[in-house]
Amino acid sequence: ALSRAPDARPCKQEQATIITFGAEAVFSPEQTALSADGEKEMLQIVDKIIRKYKNLDGVKVHVVGYADDTPEEPKNEKLSIARALTVRNYLTSQGLQTQGISHEGRGSKDKQIAMVVGRSGRRVEVSVVVELH
Secondary structure: OOOOOOOOOOEEEOOOOOOOEEHHHHHOOOOOOOOOHHHHHHHHHHHHHHHHHOOOOOEEEEEEEEOOOOHHHHHHHHHHHHHHHHHHHHHHHHOOHOOOOOOOOOOOOOHHHHHHHOOOOOEEEEEEEEEEE
16 A cells, blocks of 8 residues: 555554463363462563553454363363453453453364473463554
8 A cells, every 4th residue: 555644654463472381280170269379470471561662552462261171172172262261351450451362272283293392281371462553
């Protein structure tokens, strides 16, 4: 697209920072409530985001939950969504902007890929993307 403003530049988007933590530290098996250790870890993530991005303008956070490795994928799907929502709600309760946070659950679909790269199949990922203007 062309602009009539001679110095106009398109908005830049910083590459996503993905913070991954194992669900074993955050959730008990088949549970959706944060454990005490999970709350401590989440608070560190909130502090890290606020320190790095100060005013939070242009900050988008996407939470992806993964579930326990049970043979019942519909159950895994529900559990992963509930865990992602728990983390999302925790982030908003700590002052991150609600409109900039999204979430999804992926069940245990990528379990093999996760294990190959050394991640837990049971985990939550928090992606932070900043639009620089």
